[in-house]
Amino acid sequence: MTAAESLVRESLVRPADIVTLQAHILQQQARYPEATGALSWILSALSISAKMIAAHVRRARLDDVLGTVGTQNVQGEQQQKLDVIANEILLRTLGGREGVAIVASEENEEPVILRTEEDAGERKYCVLFDPLDGSSNLDVCGSVGTIFSILRKDHRSPDASASVLQCGSQQVAAGYVLYGSSTVFVLTIGLGVDMFVLDPNYGAFIRVAQGLKIPAAHKSYSVNEGNRRSFPEGYQRYLDWAQEHGYSSRYVGAMVADVHRILLKGGVFMYPPTRKAPNGKLRLMYEANPMAMIVEQAGGKGLIAPGQRILDVQPDDIHQRVPVILGSPEEVDHVAAHLAS
Numbered sequence: 001m002t003a004a005e006s007l008v009r010e011s012l013v014r015p016a017d018i019v020t021l022q023a024h025i026l027q028q029q030a031r032y033p034e035a036t037g038a039l040s041w042i043l044s045a046l047s048i049s050a051k052m053i054a055a056h057v058r059r060a061r062l063d064d065v066l067g068t069v070g071t072q073n074v075q076g077e078q079q080q081k082l083d084v085i086a087n088e089i090l091l092r093t094l095g096g097r098e099g100v101a102i103v104a105s106e107e108n109e110e111p112v113i114l115r116t117e118e119d120a121g122e123r124k125y126c127v128l129f130d131p132l133d134g135s136s137n138l139d140v141c142g143s144v145g146t147i148f149s150i151l152r153k154d155h156r157s158p159d160a161s162a163s164v165l166q167c168g169s170q171q172v173a174a175g176y177v178l179y180g181s182s183t184v185f186v187l188t189i190g191l192g193v194d195m196f197v198l199d200p201n202y203g204a205f206i207r208v209a210q211g212l213k214i215p216a217a218h219k220s221y222s223v224n225e226g227n228r229r230s231f232p233e234g235y236q237r238y239l240d241w242a243q244e245h246g247y248s249s250r251y252v253g254a255m256v257a258d259v260h261r262i263l264l265k266g267g268v269f270m271y272p273p274t275r276k277a278p279n280g281k282l283r284l285m286y287e288a289n290p291m292a293m294i295v296e297q298a299g300g301k302g303l304i305a306p307g308q309r310i311l312d313v314q315p316d317d318i319h320q321r322v323p324v325i326l327g328s329p330e331e332v333d334h335v336a337a338h339l340a341s
């Protein structure tokens with residue numbers, strides 16, 4: 001083949017399509033002729049929220065958005081200014097979406113009923129979120145994130161709180177935004193995991209990966225070893241075993257950043273029970289469940305204990321906490337084996 005011929009052949013190889021998050025959402029909707037578009041509108045609200053929150057995060061210290069507001073949230077945790085700003089952004093963008101019946105947030109004690117069924121049309125979905133995850137990293141320019149979970153409204157439920165208390169296996173969609181060295185949007189609607197990166201030049205999330213699969217194994221664990229002495233025995237046995245077998249340790253202190261690294265490179269993330277948090281620190285409904293849906297959709301595992309899937313836990317409180325073991329299937333199995341022995 002002459003040089004000219006190979007040049008022609010190369011030019012015929014189409015460069016990858018440019019697919020924005022918005023186009024991707026519409027592509028997925030087109031697969032369901034009966035779809036009303038309500039879920040698409042919700043996902044687009046989450047997309048614009050992510051861009052707005054990213055803009056605030058990336059102007060921290062230039063704008064007065066750091067530090068605490070002097071109030072505590074329902075968790076008894078100091079609210080960072082950006083916790084409140086991010087929460088307001090999500091409530092206001094989702095509030096404008098017809099399909100949203102109820103929103104529930106880490107920052108709100110009770111779920112917020114946006115519209116009851118008596119209003120125009122049926123309200124289809126509940127959206128739960130952690131508006132700013134890892135917010136204690138903000139002051140030191142560390143990674144932070146937003147986590148979201150979408151459930152269908154349960155019409156049999158007597159009230160709003162009951163309607164959102166569904167198992168994680170009932171989620172119709174889940175995802176997170178990582179405000180890291182770039183702004184990454186990771187999404188599943190139950191058909192695998194897709195990843196988008198915000199192009200700040202155009203203000204658009206561009207699809208960079210489809211059908212992400214977590215590596216089956218990787219010798220790396222992620223846990224706050226400062227709490228090691230108060231972990232249940234099995235976790236301590238696991239850490240001894242891992243260190244004897246040359247495992248590395250990485251811990252950012254923001255679940256979104258730690259889980260994103262494990263989704264791409266493999267390994268296992270843990271937040272075990274501790275003396276201070278006997279059920280673990282992480283919240284089932286808007287941290288563990290959405291992250292577990294994503295990791296399972298990518299071929300990984302998510303447990304609260306050996307043989308107990310995160311997505312099978314029947315919630316009894318919107319802010320309940322659970323232990324979390326999440327990541328590569330073989331690495332989760334190593335942890336579970338030490339907990340069970």
Ligand code: AHG
Nearest residue numbers: 130132133134135136224253254255
């Ligand atoms: P949030 O900022 O939404 O309260 O979440 C913080 C969580 C989670 O992001 C992270 O994995 C964990 O707190 C870190 O806790 P420790 O600082 O106790 O390790």
Ligand code: MN
Nearest residue numbers: 130133134287
């Ligand atoms: Mn969080």
Ligand code: MN
Nearest residue numbers: 106130132133
């Ligand atoms: Mn938070």
